[in-house]
Amino acid sequence: MERKQTINFGAGPAKIPPAVLLEAQKELVNYKGLGMSVLEMSHRSSDFTKILNTAEYLLREILNVPENYKVIFLQGGGSGQFSGVPLNLIGLKEDRHADYVVTGTWSAKAAKEAEKYGKVNIVHPKLDSYTKVPDPSSWELNPSASYVYYCCNETVHGVEFNFIPDTKGVVLVCDMSSNFLSRPVDVSKFGLIFAGAQKNIGCAGVTVVIVREDLLGKVLKECPVVLDYKVQAGNNSMYNTPPCFSIYIMGLVLEWIKNNGGTDAMEKLNREKSSLIYDIINESNGFYRCPVDVKSRSRMNVTLRIKHGDEALEKKFVDEASKLGMISLKGHRSVGGIRVSLYNAVTVEETRTLADFMKQFMKAQN
Numbered sequence: 001m002e003r004k005q006t007i008n009f010g011a012g013p014a015k016i017p018p019a020v021l022l023e024a025q026k027e028l029v030n031y032k033g034l035g036m037s038v039l040e041m042s043h044r045s046s047d048f049t050k051i052l053n054t055a056e057y058l059l060r061e062i063l064n065v066p067e068n069y070k071v072i073f074l075q076g077g078g079s080g081q082f083s084g085v086p087l088n089l090i091g092l093k094e095d096r097h098a099d100y101v102v103t104g105t106w107s108a109k110a111a112k113e114a115e116k117y118g119k120v121n122i123v124h125p126k127l128d129s130y131t132k133v134p135d136p137s138s139w140e141l142n143p144s145a146s147y148v149y150y151c152c153n154e155t156v157h158g159v160e161f162n163f164i165p166d167t168k169g170v171v172l173v174c175d176m177s178s179n180f181l182s183r184p185v186d187v188s189k190f191g192l193i194f195a196g197a198q199k200n201i202g203c204a205g206v207t208v209v210i211v212r213e214d215l216l217g218k219v220l221k222e223c224p225v226v227l228d229y230k231v232q233a234g235n236n237s238m239y240n241t242p243p244c245f246s247i248y249i250m251g252l253v254l255e256w257i258k259n260n261g262g263t264d265a266m267e268k269l270n271r272e273k274s275s276l277i278y279d280i281i282n283e284s285n286g287f288y289r290c291p292v293d294v295k296s297r298s299r300m301n302v303t304l305r306i307k308h309g310d311e312a313l314e315k316k317f318v319d320e321a322s323k324l325g326m327i328s329l330k331g332h333r334s335v336g337g338i339r340v341s342l343y344n345a346v347t348v349e350e351t352r353t354l355a356d357f358m359k360q361f362m363k364a365q366n
């Protein structure tokens, strides 16, 4: 069926590669000639096991995941892991201390959740606004913390780390929900990485957890069994029914990433796309302004204001863009302004269409 031509700049759930949707459509009613849909299949069947194992295999290949890491697929979203991480890891040391770097909405929520299970230390002076990654020289890390937590791309504020923190040997945990597989990553630097699929690698319902094996088994006794990484890893993510269809879609997206050159190619495109938008902001003489420090500007979620937050003009921008088929450009309700999400599935050509619109819009207001 023909789709209305829409360019989706939404922050998540977000655009999925059209080739993936077409493949899913083709297979929906009759998966590989089996006479049933993935939606109807037993998760214990050999056909579904193959779907799940293939997704894991592809992920390991794309990210070069070392052998001593488990890959698990869980429900509960990124937010589920705000609890999962402390429940599984804060008991690594008896003190139950955890260090958090708080650079935006998502890491703030994670820190708040962790407070239920132990002592949380925010490692840097509190920020008055989420517009940068505080310089690591200002961090006071606790050497006896169970782990150091950060979110490498804050989806709401558009703040992205351009480095991996040095924790002096303390286990490093990262929420990569909104830039997962947007660039290569050295997994061996992390104790645990998690990412909800609906931003960059599929649809809502599944969250990937990559965790170093030796960290398993210190789970707090009150941890719900479905969030117990050791139990889930020991059962190939099938302690209970996994989010079968979401895993299937994720598998198709992983295949698409692999066939399109992997994380190196994704990084190159994401650099190019985000530069198209940031260049216009930089050359707009203040008409457009990105509140985020140059060094911490996200390649995935570009946040911007028009004429220092002229809300009427920002609304006009969003409305006019929407009439041209460019949707979901409104900033998160907590920060306002404009947000352009440029996940892997968004093309350079689509980004260029928006860039051209931004130029025209600016011209029309002068």
Ligand SMILES: *Cc1c(COP(=O)(O)O)cnc(C)c1O
Pocket (backbone or CB within 6 Å): 012, 076, 077, 078, 079, 080, 106, 151, 153, 154, 155, 175, 176, 177, 178, 196, 199
């Ligand atoms: C969206 C998002 C989350 C929350 O994901 P849910 O699946 O809605 O729980 C957490 N962290 C980051 C960085 C996100 O972008």
